[in-house]
Amino acid sequence: MSGPTGARTGRSAQGRRLRRMRADGWQPTYGTEIEGEPQAANACLDCGWGRLIFAQTFEDPGRLIEEIRDEAIDRRDIAVYVRDPHVLLALAPQELFLDPSHTYRLDLATYRTGRRPRRGFQVRRLASAQDAEAVNRIYAARNMVPVPPEFFWSRHDNRSIVYLVAEDAVNGEIIGTVTGADHFRAFRDRERGASLWCLAVDPQASHPGIGEALVRQLADHMKTRGAAYVDLSVMHDNTHAIALYEKLGFRRIPFFSVKRKNPINERLFTGPERDEGLNPYARIIVDEARRRGIHVHITDAEGGFFRLTYGGRSIHCRESLSELTSAIAMSICDDKAVTRRVVSAAGVTVPEQIEAGDPDEIEAFLEKHGKLVVKPARGEQGRGVAVGLDALEDVMKAIETARSISDRVVIESFVEGEDLRLIVIDYRVVAAAIRRPARIVGDGRSTVRTLIEHQSRRRAAATGGESRIPLDGETERAVRAAGFGLDDVPPPELEITVRKAANLHTGGTIHDVTDEVHPELVAAAVKAARAIGIPVTGIDLLVRSPREPYYAFVEANERPGLANHEPQPTAERFVDLLFPLSMPLAARLAAGSDARR
Incomplete structure (x- = not known):
């Protein structure tokens, strides 16, 4: 009596364990023995951006290659713990490549929890669909593969995958994230290992120690679960990340990862381009052009100059400034006093302005407005700009500083508000962002x-x-x-x-508001661009809120930094403007339909 009863009880518990393993993402292989819960064979774990393929669970290299070949479109699978990468690559040299990353391990038996208090943020589990959307926003800003938000939310309480986020204590914004994989729960790993993936911090975050806090929290979590170690993979040239990991006690170990050759991984297996000196503003355009098969010739990497050629059309660019921008339009943008007059004549609201000259006139202007802005009539990247001056002595000092950049200096009435940058390409607003000092x-x-x-x-x-x-x-x-x-x-x-000035080159941060910007602000930006006659520009407005229609025009930038507005499709629209025939047919038809309307 007791034997059959005990057997039934055992089978029931075994069934519950198997169902739990499947719910955790384990993919069983036919013929795998479940009795005694051995390590699963041919194990994979779906992480949303792709799968972790645990190579140590594959006995047959051919079977491992087939699994890597099953990578979904726009995903990035990673075969980890590959024992003999040279053998694997020899079997499929045209399809696979050795990932140029190092593997690091944190031994949890000797790891000690950090005692440094966190200031201004907290680390917690991902808890809502809004959290998932915020994590994807950070992924996009870091050029990482996004994850379908529903995947995040459906797996947020998964036992195999752990999603942690760092939350700003003041405004509740998600400012960092990390993902952990529990190998024992995923495939009954006999070594009881764990791994860390997708550590990312919002590039606009101002709090120190976010990355360290996320790593420590994940390590503490895995240690509590009984994991023996936490492994991670880091690009060999990511010196900042490697320095953090080594500071926390991670040590390099001789394991390798293999990936499939796909467009996402292209830079990792094609070798370095000869444009390594390009800044991010030129590189984002060059990368988009190459994706479309447009020939790229770098004419001066340090200056951001390149020539794009497609069919019989060739256009020279400096970042987002191209030969399509006329010298007249550029000269209007170059002189802030002229810019102001041109857009004001078109009906765009502008602050009151004078040129620096007569001290009595300057003093009277200060008394009238209370606070002033001083800036060079010609200049860029916020150099020589002083904002919110309320003392005549400070105004005069700022004028002298501005004169070191331009012989003409303009003074404007100070307008309270947030700094809004709108990217206008082909007289359409493509992106909008609040810039903060x-x-x-x-x-x-x-x-x-x-x-x-x-x-x-x-x-x-x-x-x-x-x-x-x-x-x-x-x-x-x-x-x-x-x-x-x-x-x-x-x-x-x-x-x-x-x-005081919210310029990115002087440490400012940028926060996307494209989906919420008021139509009146969009109309003002387009009106200013048309008045100048410039096909690509960054229009700066001071606004109460991006959701309200009130604004004052600040300036127009003839060479806006498109890379600052990811994930908005600024580079895509720029290349569309230069080479309309490089667009997919459906996109060209849609664009033509929009133009007719």
Whole structure:
């Protein structure tokens, strides 16, 4: 009696375990023995962006190759723990390549939880569809493969996959994410391992230590589950990430990963291009052109110059400035006083402006408006711009600084509001984003100067060196206005704006609002672009809110940085403008239909 009863009980428990394993993402192979819960054969784990294919569970290299070949379109599968990569590649040299990444391992038996308190953010499990959308936004900003939001949400309580997010304590925004895979729960890994994937921090985040906190939280979670170690794969030249992992105790181990040759992985197996000196603003366009089969000739990488050729048409560009922009349009944008007059005549609202000259006139202008903006009549990237000046002495100093960049200086009435950049291509708004000035967050230990230096390094790393916070007079003035000196230690979690202008090149951040911008703001940007006669431009407005119609025109940029607006299709629309015949037929027909309307 007890024997049959016990057998039934055992089979029932075994069935529950099998159902749980399948729910966790384990893919059983016919013939696999379940008795005693052995390690599964031919195991894969779907992560949304692609699958982890655990090569150590495959006995037959041919079967492993077939599994890699089953990669879905627009996904990126990774065969990990490949024992003999040379054998695998020899069997399918045209289809597979050795991933140029290092494998690192954190031994959880010796790992100790970090005691450094987190300031200004918390780390928690992914808990909503909104979290999933925010994670995809960060993936897009980091050029990572997106995940269908429904996949995130359907798997957020999965036992094999763990999704963690970092949440800003003040505004609730998701500012970082990491994914963990529990190998034991995925395929009954006999080594009880785990792995870390998709560590990503919002490039606009100002809080220090987000990446470290996410890694530590995942390590703590896996250790609590009984995992023996956490492995990760990191590109061999990602020095910043490697430095973080080694600081936390990760050590390199001799394991390899193999991937399938596909468009997502193309840069990893085609070798380095001869355009390594291109900045992000040129590279995003070059990459889009190459995807369409457009020939690219780099004429000066350091300056961002390249020539695109398709069929019988050839166009020379400098980043988003092309031969389609006339010299007249460029000269209008180059002189801020002229820009203001041209767009004002077209009915665009502009702030009051004078040229710096007579000190009495300047003093009267200051008394009339209370606060002023000083900027070079000619210049770019925010150099020489001073914002929110309310003392005549500061105005005169700012004029002298601006004159070092341009012999003519303009003074404008200061308009309160947020800085909105709208990208107009072919007289259509393609992207819109709020630009915010550089900020730091106090930790109770570091001086303002140190916090600025740290934040500047983070901004430089996030933008390929394009964004840094200068320690100049404008920064000192902004810090002083906040009640601090550069060598003061601000209290924990206090946010300090250290620049008044929201220019990205001086450490500002950018936040996409394309889907919510008010139609009146869109109309104003298009009207300004048409008045100048410029096919590609960045129109800057000061607004109360991107959702309200009130604005004041600031300036037009003839060479806007398209890379700052990912994932909006700025590069795609730019190449559409240059080479309409490179567009897919359906897109060309849709564009023609829109133009007729």
